[in-house]
Amino acid sequence: MGALVGFVHRAAWVLRRVIGAPDYEQYLMHVARHHPGCVPLSRDEFARDALARRYDRPGSRCC
Amino acid sequence: MRVVSALGWLLVALAGAGALAVLALRRGENVSAAWLLVAALCTYAIGYRFYSAFLAAKIFALDDARATPSERLSDGRDFVPTNRWIVFGHHFAAIAGPGPLVGPTLAAQFGYLPGVLWIVIGVVLGGAVQDMIILCASIRRDGKSLGQMAKEEIGPVAGFTALVAVLGIMVVLIAVLALVVVNALKSSPWGTVTIGLTIPIAMLMGLYLRWLRPGRVLEATALGLLLLVVALYAGRWVAEQPALAAAFTLSGKTLAILVMVYGFAASVLPVWLLLAPRDYLSAFVKIGVVVALALGILIALPPLQMPALTRFTDGTGPIFAGALFPFAFITIACGSISGFHALIASGTTPKLLERERDARMIGYGAMLMESFVAVMALIAACALTPGVYFAINAPVAALGPTAQTAAAAIANWGFVVTPTELEQLAKQVGETSLLSRTGGAPSLAVGMAHLFSRVLGGGGAMALWYHFALMFEALFILTTLDAGTRVGRFMLQDLGRHVWPAFGRTSWMPATVLSSAMIVAMWGHFLWQGVIDPLGGVNSLWPLFGISNQLLAAVALCVGTTIIIKMGKARYAWATLLPLAWLVIVTMSAGLVKLFSSEPKLGFLARAHMLHAARAAGTLPPGVKSATDLAQMIANDYLDAAVTAFFLVSVVVILADSAREWYAVLSGAKAARSTEVPFQPRVFAAGD
Numbered sequence: 001m002g003a004l005v006g007f008v009h010r011a012a013w014v015l016r017r018v019i020g021a022p023d024y025e026q027y028l029m030h031v032a033r034h035h036p037g038c039v040p041l042s043r044d045e046f047a048r049d050a051l052a053r054r055y056d057r058p059g060s061r062c063c
Numbered sequence: 064m065r066v067v068s069a070l071g072w073l074l075v076a077l078a079g080a081g082a083l084a085v086l087a088l089r090r091g092e093n094v095s096a097a098w099l100l101v102a103a104l105c106t107y108a109i110g111y112r113f114y115s116a117f118l119a120a121k122i123f124a125l126d127d128a129r130a131t132p133s134e135r136l137s138d139g140r141d142f143v144p145t146n147r148w149i150v151f152g153h154h155f156a157a158i159a160g161p162g163p164l165v166g167p168t169l170a171a172q173f174g175y176l177p178g179v180l181w182i183v184i185g186v187v188l189g190g191a192v193q194d195m196i197i198l199c200a201s202i203r204r205d206g207k208s209l210g211q212m213a214k215e216e217i218g219p220v221a222g223f224t225a226l227v228a229v230l231g232i233m234v235v236l237i238a239v240l241a242l243v244v245v246n247a248l249k250s251s252p253w254g255t256v257t258i259g260l261t262i263p264i265a266m267l268m269g270l271y272l273r274w275l276r277p278g279r280v281l282e283a284t285a286l287g288l289l290l291l292v293v294a295l296y297a298g299r300w301v302a303e304q305p306a307l308a309a310a311f312t313l314s315g316k317t318l319a320i321l322v323m324v325y326g327f328a329a330s331v332l333p334v335w336l337l338l339a340p341r342d343y344l345s346a347f348v349k350i351g352v353v354v355a356l357a358l359g360i361l362i363a364l365p366p367l368q369m370p371a372l373t374r375f376t377d378g379t380g381p382i383f384a385g386a387l388f389p390f391a392f393i394t395i396a397c398g399s400i401s402g403f404h405a406l407i408a409s410g411t412t413p414k415l416l417e418r419e420r421d422a423r424m425i426g427y428g429a430m431l432m433e434s435f436v437a438v439m440a441l442i443a444a445c446a447l448t449p450g451v452y453f454a455i456n457a458p459v460a461a462l463g464p465t466a467q468t469a470a471a472a473i474a475n476w477g478f479v480v481t482p483t484e485l486e487q488l489a490k491q492v493g494e495t496s497l498l499s500r501t502g503g504a505p506s507l508a509v510g511m512a513h514l515f516s517r518v519l520g521g522g523g524a525m526a527l528w529y530h531f532a533l534m535f536e537a538l539f540i541l542t543t544l545d546a547g548t549r550v551g552r553f554m555l556q557d558l559g560r561h562v563w564p565a566f567g568r569t570s571w572m573p574a575t576v577l578s579s580a581m582i583v584a585m586w587g588h589f590l591w592q593g594v595i596d597p598l599g600g601v602n603s604l605w606p607l608f609g610i611s612n613q614l615l616a617a618v619a620l621c622v623g624t625t626i627i628i629k630m631g632k633a634r635y636a637w638a639t640l641l642p643l644a645w646l647v648i649v650t651m652s653a654g655l656v657k658l659f660s661s662e663p664k665l666g667f668l669a670r671a672h673m674l675h676a677a678r679a680a681g682t683l684p685p686g687v688k689s690a691t692d693l694a695q696m697i698a699n700d701y702l703d704a705a706v707t708a709f710f711l712v713s714v715v716v717i718l719a720d721s722a723r724e725w726y727a728v729l730s731g732a733k734a735a736r737s738t739e740v741p742f743q744p745r746v747f748a749a750g751d
Contacts, residue, residue: 012108012281017145018152019346020278030139045170047278048335053140055549 022050069374072112079105084207086371088178091368096442099175100360103438105184107431110187115195115427122627122635124200125419127187130743132206133415142206142414147421154412155348155429158404159353161240161540162612163437169605170394171273171452172382174372177391178441183394185399189642193616195426195533196623196639198331201409202416203380206674209409209619213717215738221720225618226558228713230609230663231706232402233365233551234582236588237326239604240540245318245594246601247537253493253530255318256296258537259311261341262325280343287344291538295530315594322544322589324331329545330552330579338546345542353432354533356439359514359625369445372556374477381457381476382501384664387451389653393609400642402615404430405622418745443510444503451478451488455506459499469498487750494527494556501601504540508532509567509710551582586721592699597652599688603703604666606657615711618644621721628657630737647714654711658704671700731735 016023029042041049045062082102086094119125133144145153201207206213210229214222248254267290268283276282301307313321317669329337378386383394397403407511408426416422444452450473454462462469468483473480489497497505513527517740553569555578560567566574593600627636659664664674674697678685687693727733 016150017149017154018350019280019284019343020153020156022140022278023143023345024278026091026143027124029621030107030137030143034139044277047272050140051335051339055338 020054022047067160072109072326073601075105075108081149082181086179090371093368094175094371095366095367096360097364097436099179099367099442100364102179104436106729107181109436110191110425111427111431112185115191115423115656118192118195118427118638119199119228119420119423121742122417122630122632122638123197123203125199125422126742127420129417129419130745131202131245131416131419133417133744134745135740136205136414137727141411142419146520147417147424149426150412150415150417150421151527152350153415153430154425155432156409156423157407157411158402158429159349159399159433159436160397161504161536162403163433164440164507164536165243165605166395166396166609167437167441168444168507169382169456169601171227171369171392171441172373172375172380172456173387174316174370174376175441175445176371177376177387178395179438181395182398182437182441183683185395186430189399189616189645190400190434191427192638192642193400193402193421193619193623194408194743196627197384197405197619198413198422198426199419200406200623200626201413202419202422202547205740206413207409209405209622210621212409212626216622216629217717217721217724221618221621222718224713224716224720226554228611228618228710228717229322229406229711230551230554230558230617231239232608233547233554234401234585235589235604235608235611235706237544237547237551237586238593238610239601240320241319241326241586241590242409242593242601242604243504243578244537245315245322245590246500246502247504247508247533248313248318249315249500250261250312251300251494252308252498252679253302253526254537255298255311255313256301257530257534260297261344261534261538261541262290264294265344266513268338268344272340283340284343284347286293287340288347291344291534293346293349295534297526298530299493299526316591318330319587319590319594322590323583325541326544327366327579330582331575337720338549339547339640341538341542345539348535348538351414352532352539353436353439354434355444355515356511358512359518360439360442363514365442365446365514365517367442367445368448370449373449376664378665378751381461383451383605384662385606385653385656388654389649390606392649393606393613393653396435396609396612398400398434398440400616400646401433402612402619402671404433405619407616417559421702435698438506443507443514446513447510448480449478451509452506453478453483454480454485455500455509456503457499458501458597460598460720461478462499464498466496466498470577474709491525492529494529498741500511503601504533504536540645548579548582549580551586552578554651555582558647588702591632592702595688595700596696605651607699607703607706610654610657610707611710613646613650614714617643617650618717619715620646621717625721628725629735631735633729647718650714651711654707656708658711658732667704671697671704674700729734 024046027046028040031038079102082098133142137140165180202214210226213225248258251336263286266288271283301311376387412425453473454469461474464526466485469485470480470482489495492509508529511532512525515528516525556567556569556574568574589604593604620639623639624643627639656665657667659671663670674693678693683693717736728735
């Protein structure tokens, strides 16, 4: 059972990354490791911030 | 061991060569799609195993011990070291679009052989090389964009020209894709309702992600996918109610206006409401379509009904005018080399790579996959009987208004199809008519519906499969259209701020509205011209798009060559110079033909003269509805000519500026100094 849950979580993580969704857990890990003193953004704040980063500057789009 | 491996690769090479020989030489009987798949896959395998390894080792000397930007600049958001399979999926979803589906479908008018040869050879020596070189160059430069690299490596002139050219290319791309959608939905209530519903579905997902469960992207996407299926059935239900069906049977002009309103709305609305959820949905759908198409083709292995070469290689083709050279190359575009990929390969992707050597699989490998999508689209088109293929893809001006006139015209071209067959097929897929649905999407949808109903059975399900395929195609076309409008808006604001600083403030509402309206007006104009033009439309816009896309590839290859020369690797510069030379030959000759050909079907200026003459004589050419339309068509031909001329001048400017820089470095007048970020060793482990 635990293995199955683990697999589903892993698959979900892969899918999220492939479609370009922001990864909050990854971000938490990054903050914990590299900026131990800082308070990380909440999930909601992080989601908004990720959207702003992705769309609020010229990027590109493919044919 | 080495001997075994060498023998194995020899076998792969022989199998590929053998399959190509069968494709090229077999005449008179139908060739199985299996030969096409074997030829493509073997060529890809050889290209990947040997050529991409050569590029990785000899040019960039990719080194896993060297830290990538994702590690050096790690911020947990943009720069995130990521497993290579995930980056591969992400990069592929970003580069894959409707281009490789539409281009090969249109180019099938020459037969399957020119298409498959150019898709397979072009990608191995051109497209995949471009993607990989730009990706490597960007990784070594903190993930810089193509525009920045053009400016810094070549010079400000090339940089600025590239910037303006990219904006122009964006406009043409959006216009032609919008036209494809309009043509697919014209007088099709089922399609219109299903695709129209995808907009509120995306908004629902947006609201869910914003207020109900922030950041739970997968839940929202699952919900969206479920609702897409509901939309599919809702469309059928509407099409079955006569009163409702009439209300949703829209003309090309109405649809064009709706698409423009949609593009404008997507550009000014907050991204969380429409753009972001649509992006997630369509990334899923893209990968789903590709996998489904691959499975369908692998299981069905349909025979190719189209001959290897048709009589239209001489340039008299009904789908688009122009001879095999250069127009097969211009038309296929994205499936073998696409300049747009250089923008992606210098965008998000270089910020994610965990190890340098992953660039081979992601830069070169993902492009091979894209090329394979093009091969599958070609198979789907060529598996239709030529009569059906031409009935769907040729414009009204060539086919006439009814199934009878269409069958007669097609018989004239030497292919057989009866009016009853055409009417029956339309009925089978749940449409009133499939005639002259130009743009490639409906023909691909019919091809896919054929494949799926063949594999999964149930001829009665053809209509569902057709609209299913159409919905998927339209979904990712509209995703390019809405996000592209937004990107174009930013580019416009970036250019405009030099003249009027307030215009460049992306968060200032009046500037947002004004610049969005401007960009929509720009592509909307081309779209409108395509809709009212019975002779042109896809006919004249797709070549324009092909030329512009290949121009962007030429820019990318100029940047790549400059970087290779400055690295002191000039002896390997042929790797980018070879495809560059070919692209310059192809775009220049296609552009000059489109400008100066005396054939009104082919040359923009010649057609303007012909229409002028018609107006002076007081007559209307066939298919033209009014004198105002005629006047507009004349103006549009001049505009098309001007845009083509602009693209050609851009190629010359960028090429000349690059050549100046190459000469300066090679002659020793300028030191060959690489602008790479200096080597830093990799420290931390995977998944960090």
